[in-house]
Amino acid sequence: MSKEEESKSVRIPREGELLGEVIQALGYDRVKVRCEDNEIRICRIPGKFKKKEWLKEGDIVLVLPWYGMQEKTRGDLIHIYKRSELKELERLNYLSRLKQES
Secondary structure, eight states: OOHHHHHHTOOOOOTTOEEEEEEEEEETTEEEEEETTSOEEEEEOOHHHHTTOOOOTTOEEEEEEOTTSSTTTEEEEEEEOOHHHHHHHHHTTSHHHHHHTO
């Protein structure tokens, strides 16, 4: 895959999805994430990420809040960004919103 193709395949937040930074691993498939709307949410880690991807503090993730029920405090983790994807998000100014809140 060329670099141009790789940059096009970066998962960009869609409507209703938020970028977030992992601030604490809680155990039992849960992490605490500070989202770009400056809310701290406890997010579930789906089974597809448990063995393949390891999360640590400071990782950038994509969160889908639980709209309709506890949307300010809960969410689902739907994507974990790799280092190469973060460079592309930075270039597209998506990470600037997350860094402004820190």
